[in-house]
Every structure is written in C-alpha cells, then in structure tokens.
Amino acid sequence: MAKLRTIKGTHDILPWDIYKWQRVEKVLKEVFDAYTCKEVRTPVFEQTSLFARGVGEFSDIVSKEMYTFQDKGGDNLTLRPELTASVARSFIQHNYQQASPLHKLWYFGPLFRQERPQAGRQRQFHQYGIEFLGSTFPEADAEVIEIAAEIYTKLGLKNWELHINSIGSVEARKIYMEVLKKELKDHKAELCETCQARYDGNILRLFDCKNSACGDIMRDHAPSILDHLSDEDTLHFEELKALLTASGIDFFVDHTLVRGLDYYTRTTFEIKGTALGAQDALCGGGRYDDLISDLDGPQTPAVGFAAGVERLIMAMDAESLFDEDQSFVDLYIAPMDIHCLKGISPIVHNLRKKAFRVHMELMRRSVKAMMRDANRQKARWVAVIGEQELESGNIKLKNMKKNEQIECKILDIETIING
RNA sequence: GUGGAUGUAGCUCAGCAGGUAGAGCGCUUGGUUGUGGCCCAAGUGGUCGUGGGUUCAAGUCCCAUCAUUCACCCCA
Numbered sequence: 001m002a003k004l005r006t007i008k009g010t011h012d013i014l015p016w017d018i019y020k021w022q023r024v025e026k027v028l029k030e031v032f033d034a035y036t037c038k039e040v041r042t043p044v045f046e047q048t049s050l051f052a053r054g055v056g057e058f059s060d061i062v063s064k065e066m067y068t069f070q071d072k073g074g075d076n077l078t079l080r081p082e083l084t085a086s087v088a089r090s091f092i093q094h095n096y097q098q099a100s101p102l103h104k105l106w107y108f109g110p111l112f113r114q115e116r117p118q119a120g121r122q123r124q125f126h127q128y129g130i131e132f133l134g135s136t137f138p139e140a141d142a143e144v145i146e147i148a149a150e151i152y153t154k155l156g157l158k159n160w161e162l163h164i165n166s167i168g169s170v171e172a173r174k175i176y177m178e179v180l181k182k183e184l185k186d187h188k189a190e191l192c193e194t195c196q197a198r199y200d201g202n203i204l205r206l207f208d209c210k211n212s213a214c215g216d217i218m219r220d221h222a223p224s225i226l227d228h229l230s231d232e233d234t235l236h237f238e239e240l241k242a243l244l245t246a247s248g249i250d251f252f253v254d255h256t257l258v259r260g261l262d263y264y265t266r267t268t269f270e271i272k273g274t275a276l277g278a279q280d281a282l283c284g285g286g287r288y289d290d291l292i293s294d295l296d297g298p299q300t301p302a303v304g305f306a307a308g309v310e311r312l313i314m315a316m317d318a319e320s321l322f323d324e325d326q327s328f329v330d331l332y333i334a335p336m337d338i339h340c341l342k343g344i345s346p347i348v349h350n351l352r353k354k355a356f357r358v359h360m361e362l363m364r365r366s367v368k369a370m371m372r373d374a375n376r377q378k379a380r381w382v383a384v385i386g387e388q389e390l391e392s393g394n395i396k397l398k399n400m401k402k403n404e405q406i407e408c409k410i411l412d413i414e415t416i417i418n419g
Numbered sequence: 420g421u422g423g424a425u426g427u428a429g430c431u432c433a434g435c436a437g438g439u440a441g442a443g444c445g446c447u448u449g450g451u452u453g454u455g456g457c458c459c460a461a462g463u464g465g466u467c468g469u470g471g472g473u474u475c476a477a478g479u480c481c482c483a484u485c486a487u488u489c490a491c492c493c494c495a
Binding site: 005008059060061064065082111113115116117118119120121125126127129194208210259270277278279281282283284305306307308309310311312334336337366367368369370371372373374375376379382384386388396398400403405 | 420421447448449453454455456486487488489490491492493494495
C-alpha cells in the first residue's frame, strides 16, 4: 500500500507552525473590527453554475481549474475556487439589502483550484478578503484599499507595493477595446502565439503577457485605458486617488492592470510582494458593480478584495517577521510520583479554570527529564510536587528564566505566577 | 496541460572512477540520592522514492514510474 500523504498541492499546517497563522488571523480580526466589518461564512461547496455565471464561464478558473463533481442526488457541485461569488450568492439569497443598504463583510477560508503547484500556489489554499456591498462611491473603494494596506502595515510587512487602475464601466471598456484592437492591428503578427489568440478573445489580457517582445509592443503602441474612460469613471478614479493620498497611502497608477476575473468595473488594484517569486500577487481586488445583478440579484454596487494567506506568510517569513514561538506554558507541573496525582489534580484544575496554561507531566519521567522538557517548552514556571509538598502545603516553584526556586503555599501559586 | 531540477535517517545534507550506508541537528537515557538550558557519553533511527535492466556486485550506470519542487499558463 502506498504511503499515506497529503494530496498534491495540499499541505498540513503543522502544530509547530500554527502560531504564524494564529498571529495573522488575530491581526486580521483586529483590523476588520476597527473598520466595523462583519464576518460571513459560506459553505465550501456550491452549485457549479454559481461560479460559471459569477466568475465567467470562459475564465481559466472555471474552464479548467475547478474541482467539480456530482453528488448522489445528481446535483452538479464545485469546491469553491474563490469567494466573491459565494458572498454575492449569500447576499442575494438572504436579501441583505432589505436589512440595510450597506454591508461591510469579511471572510477567511480555504479555496480549491486544480492548478499545477509551485511556489506560492497550491491546490487548497486560503484567502481572506472583504466585500463592501451597497456603495457606489469612491470613498468605499478607498476604504477597502486602506484596509488591505493597513493589514500589511500592521503585520510589519515592508516589501510590497500597491498598484491601482480603473478599467471603467462596461460601455467605456467596450469602446476602449475597439480602439486597442485598431491600434495593435499592424503589430498582431509580431505578438506571441497566445497573445495572437487573445487578440481575438479577450484583448485586455495582452497586458498580462510576460514575453518581452509583446511587452515592448504594448508599451509603444497600446493606448491607455485611462484616456478612454467616461467622465464619471474618470471623476471616480480621481476622487479615489485623492482619498488614498489623503490617507497617506502610496500607490502606483498602472494602466495595464486589468484583473483576470470578468466581473470588475472601474477600480482594480493589486498589492504585489516585492520579495516573492513568480507568484507575487499578495492581494487583488476592485469594484464589481454588475455582479449582483448579473446573478439575478438587485442592482448593487460593490467593491472588495481577496488576499492569499499562504503568500502573506511566505512574505512575512522572507522578512523574518515571526518572533520565535513564545512561551506557551505558564506552569509546568512536575509530579514526583504517581501517588501524588490525586492530590495534585484539584490544584491543576483550579489554575486551568482561571485561564492559566498549565501542563502536567503525563509520561512519568524523571525530574531531570521533566525539567528538560519544561525548558524546551519554554515554560515560565515549574512546580515540583511530591508527597512532602502535599503534606506540608508548601511546594517548590521554579522561575525558569531567572533560575530561582522558591517555596510557597499552594494557594499562593496563582498570585506568584501572575506577577 | 508544457518544460527544467530533485528524490539517502524526524530535519538539513554528505557519499559516487559501481563493492552490501555516514555527518550535523533532533529525540531517548545517563554523567549517583527529587531539578533545565552548556559540555561529555551511550542509544534510537534508513528495505538509499518505487519497479525493472546491465553487472560477480548498484544508493552510485540505464529505462520506466511515482512524488516533490521551480518556471510557463493562470492567479491570491
């Protein structure tokens, strides 16, 4: 029988690494709370049609990367490859707009895409993100971007940059794509194969090509979408930039930033990790004013982003931002022999009830071995308890950091280790 | 889906003009009676990814296969 192991592209988060995740999750929660966003949790699988309609039938994610299956009832289901569609579905299903005209939501959870794994890309991965549903105004875009920036700042990450762009409304974009097609017509033959295919398919994707020849052509001949926006689109973008500047957030305007998903309108943005490998997008998002209505919901403007947690942790590791795993054990109980256990039990239980982190030896090891173990676990205090101690009510309490041992009453343990 | 790289103890790796496995770290125990971090010692631990082939003999050469990894594609 083959060795049991995780499926390709999936990873265990090991017990000695989990503190990184918990640290990140704690900061996320703090930031989301500060902006009064509420968490929403949706199922990991949904009807396949939700993603086909929401993300775009011809996008790579839907056409070749989804984990799709039929359940025993014959329903066509898919493990979610992204979360915006699920949030939109939840919004529509439960008529959020009737409860309030604006919803500021956040989420965190695993996603699934059947891609070839590489650095910063796995088949099960995690994203957190936010969706502001209801506001059409640029201050909503600004606040969403501010939250993204605030998270990286608060985590101490230095090597990242924010890129923003506006791809206008659907109508403006349609006109721009015609212009782009016209301008590039004479150079089509010079483009790489995939770009030639994109020329006829989704011409905006030409901006994403990493081929240097294509890049040169685009730089020299492609007009900027920013010159082809409607007056309203332009005003929206200008106000957004002004608000970001006012908040002290640095950004680059990159007119080639056209996100991969089909549902974006107007604002798009991306945060790139500058110390990562090929997969350097830490966070991507934008405005999607038509998604809810496209899914048969009420016309609802929206803006949000999604960010990869594994990539964030990679970036933080690259900057050595995780402190060594701090002390996890307040008090290490070292019983001298098993006859004392019944006497020790109520003491331990009482301390745990008061939220102290108490480890009691379960391996019946020697005192030397217990001290070694306590040291390895970075226990703050060790209590040595034997029959003498139980009889007299005086136990030996050792401060591991100071290497000092004192005698104290059992009842005083709490106040001593508190200080 | 397409390329390249790699697969030897829990971890990081060495071994190679082919002769039946090593280091460091870790882990366990000990250095006398109920006490850590340093040091010393002993011990634990691998059918050298798997299956074939060449050879008297293969971790070491050849083929296949699987897995991992990096990059393309796409994206977080």
